[in-house]
Amino acid sequence: MPKFSRTQKFTKANITKVPQDKAIVYKIKNREGENLYTGIAGRVRSQERLVEHKDMKKEKIPEGTRFQYAQVKTKVRAHQIEKSIIKKEQPEHNEQHK
Numbered sequence: 001m002p003k004f005s006r007t008q009k010f011t012k013a014n015i016t017k018v019p020q021d022k023a024i025v026y027k028i029k030n031r032e033g034e035n036l037y038t039g040i041a042g043r044v045r046s047q048e049r050l051v052e053h054k055d056m057k058k059e060k061i062p063e064g065t066r067f068q069y070a071q072v073k074t075k076v077r078a079h080q081i082e083k084s085i086i087k088k089e090q091p092e093h094n095e096q097h098k
Contacts, residue, residue, distance in 0.1 A: 002070035002081065007033065010067045015050045022071040023078040025085070028053055028064040028093075037061050037093040038085045040078040061093050 024046045028037040041049035052059045
């Protein structure tokens with residue numbers, strides 16, 4: 001399991017600090033630290049994907065106020081980690097048994 005960043009406020013300013021040189025696995029959390037959604041983004045798309053969860057009605061996680069991420073070498077590895085986290089933590093906004 002990769003090391004996740006510290007939990008930070010889910011703001012556009014913090015999203016712009018997310019590196020884009022590798023794929024990421026990310027968690028969107030509520031104020032209490034509960035994982036609401038786990039997702040992945042490919043290289044170069046990490047910031048864009050997080051902004052989609054912040055702004056787009058279809059993608060928005062309304063109670064998501066914090067997030068954290070981990071960089072991984074490949075998108076294939078990101079999918080494996082995402083699947084493992086979803087199975088273990090069962091985030092409310094993920095389809096279970098993905």
